[in-house]
Amino acid sequence: EAGVAQSPRYKIIEKRQSVAFWCNPISGHATLYWYQQILGQGPKLLIQFQNNGVVDDSQLPKDRFSAERLKGVDSTLKIQPAKLEDSAVYLCASSLERGGGASPLHFGNGTRLTVT
């Protein structure tokens, strides 16, 4: 089966600019996650979708970050305006059901964002 696809792989922007990341999950996976991985740290959950509804966005900085999952398939994560501390790898993952237990997460290769 095809894996989780993410684009772009790399992005360099200046602070205060905006940026968007795209994710296409594994076909049939109902749950989609966006994680932020800062260098030297473990991934931190930003937002979790179940189909096209938000399950958890408690750690999403909503003043600058937004995400949507139209039609319960692809998802876009946007940052506007970007700050230096947003430099990180943004990982998208999907699972067949609300994962963690019986339904493992499948991760994409991530988008490395550098904010200068």
Add this chain to the structure above:
Amino acid sequence: AQSVTQLGSHVSVSEGALVLLRCNYSSSVPPYLFWYVQYPNQGLQLLLKYTTGATLVKGINGFEAEFKKSETSFHLTKPSAHMSDAAEYFCAVSPMDSSYKLIFGSGTRLLVRP
């Protein structure tokens, strides 16, 4: 709140030596437990998981982990390290509630010396 502690941000072993990566969690109720591996410039790949049943869990690439409730630990081991095992390893927990949130530790980078 649940948390995960991985002791040692870097672990260095010789090829053929035992690999031991430590993971402790804090939770009043034993959660689901996972180990993921991340190779450079790639996403995370599931190595193994513990949900219920046998406390010794075998995963891919010869890795295994043992859930010890009394020690709140889930250490990852491999009898003989291979050069290809060099990567970053993350322990993660998921509470046994409806959130299914996956909480990661800070990771341990495994270096394998020839």
